Amino acid sequence: MSRHDKPLxxxxxxxxxxxxxxxxxxxxxxxxxxxxxxxxxxxxxxxxIDLARQWPFYGEQGQAGITTPPQRHIMFMTFDMTTPTASALQVLLARWSAAIAQLVQGAAVGTVEPLRTGSVGSDTGEAVGLDPAALTVTIGLGPTIFTDNYGLAEKRPPHLRPLATLPSDNLQPELTGGDLSLQACADDPQVAYHAIRVLARIAKSIGAAQTRWTVMGFGRASAGKGQETPRNLFGFKDGTRNLVDAAEFDKHVWVKQGPAWQHDGSYQVVRKIKMNIENWDTDRVSDQNNVFGRHKLSGAPLSGTHEFDTPDFHKKNADGELTIPATAHIRLAAHENNQGVRILRRSYNYTDGLNQYGQLDAGLLFISYQNDPAHFEQLQRKLGATDALNEYISHIGSALFFVPPAAKEGSYIGAELFS
Known part of the structure; x- marks a missing residue:
């Protein structure tokens, strides 16, 4: 056991x-x-945690919930449109935008009077009295939105299409795809849940969309600027080398080309990754370190001493072997080894209880933002083919969405699509 792996x-x-x-x-x-x-x-x-904190919904750049410092909890849900009319989509996006603008302020949607009178109301009431808890809700549009069905084929963002088949795929149809996505993040899980519940109810009430698949996550598994690096369910720090400043976001996250309405939008990749927890827990910590290429406790690369030391991928040990193994996760994912490709990770741990064999059904809700989903595919092709971590994980869910820029005050997300 190395000095990095002393008892926690x-x-x-x-x-x-x-x-x-x-x-x-x-x-x-x-x-x-x-x-x-x-x-x-x-x-x-x-x-x-400041539960009174609010993030504005309206803005001049990207939607909140992308480069916003990651909150502690997430409720993610995808939807299928139930009507092929553009007007229904337009009404839904407008209704969602208006509701989100209220929710992020800690306000009830519509009015809470029906809770007192007994009639049916817009708000379901379970968040009444709770603080905003830094809630953000981010709306994504899937490839099927930009078709002739909605008259939007000519406005399709250039990189929006189904993700390519990747070596790590073990996808389940019921956890894959979707016409729309909602990502609600907050420092109070009930606030995040309430937001998605209210928005799903709006979609159903106007007959526009129905839920497809959902994941509720906890313990953010990616760090933002100024945040301590969190740990994934394998116990390793996740997000040490994540993007953190505006210059990096401009280069790797925000769309800056094409039609003006797409500028400051981004592409959202979502993967549900199941972890084989019990198998992992039987492995020695030294082997786990080699799988990730980092020391479990300190987070330092195997070639260094401290978490934020730059990995030395050329360093060898006394036996002439690579200090960071050729199949280590950080080596395969590093921008130094991928023509400078970088993505913004905004992932969360999840658990679905126990599986049919009585084992923990848990893993990572991986979410990334990039200005071209081909960047994610490039990384995942390499990881899916040779990453030592593949022995312990399985990619069971997947989707790709274009996240339009933030709505301006008095407008709504995607309004430019219908002008």
Whole structure:
């Protein structure tokens, strides 16, 4: 075991929740561990949650929920249109936009009076009294929207089409595709759930769309600027080398070419990745380190000492072997080894309970944003073919959407499509 892989209890923070301060030591029955854990609990929280925080829905660039610092929870849902008329799509996007503008302020949609009078209302009520919790809701349009059915074939974004078949695919039809997507992120899971519930209800009430597949995620698995790097369900830090500043977003995330209405839009790739948790847990930590190319606890590349050290992909050990193995995840995904290709990751862990064999049914809701989905495909072709991580994961769901730029005040998402 290397110095990077000492027991977790001797390193860093156990919980970032302030409520735990002063309670950990008394709760422990192992005196030898108590001082270390108590000290960890007193570490300053780098990711303080402000449930009163609001992110505006209207704007001049991309939709909120893309480069916004990732919140703690997500509710993601896709929809199938149930009517082929452009007017129904237009009404739905307008209704959704108006509702989201209220939801992100912590306001009930429409009025809460029906909750008192007993009549049917626009808002379902389960978030009444809750703070906005930094809610963002991001709308995506699938390839099937830009067809002659809706008179939008000529306005199709140039890179919007079904994703190519990839080596890692084990896709289930019921978890694949969709005409529309909604990504609701918040620091309160009930706020995120409420937003999607209300918006799905609107779609059904006007007869425009019905739900297709959904994932509820937790414990963001990608870091934003200024955020401590979170961990995926394999216990490794995820998002150490993620995009974090405006210059990187302009280069890799936002669309800057083509018709003006597409500028500051982006392409959303969504993958539901099942993790074989029990198999992974039986492997030695040294093997797990080699799979990722990083030390599990510190997050440092195997060639370095600290999490944010730049990986040295040429470094070899005393036996002349690559320090970061040829099949390591970070080697295959690194922009240095992929002609500079980079994507913005905004992923979350998920769990669906137990599978039919009594094993944990859990994994990663992988979401990425890029100005060309071919960049994701380029990375995933390499990863899907030779990544050592493939022994422990399976890509079971997939979809691609174009996310239009933010709506301006008084307008709605995608309004330019109908002008």
């Amino acid at each position: 209890l001797s390193h860093g923070r156990v919980s970032r929740r302030t409520m735990l301060k002063g309670s950990l030591a008394s709760a422990l029955t192992l005196p030898a561990l108590a001082p270390t854990l108590a000290g960890a609990a007193q570490t300053e929280d780098k990711d303080n």
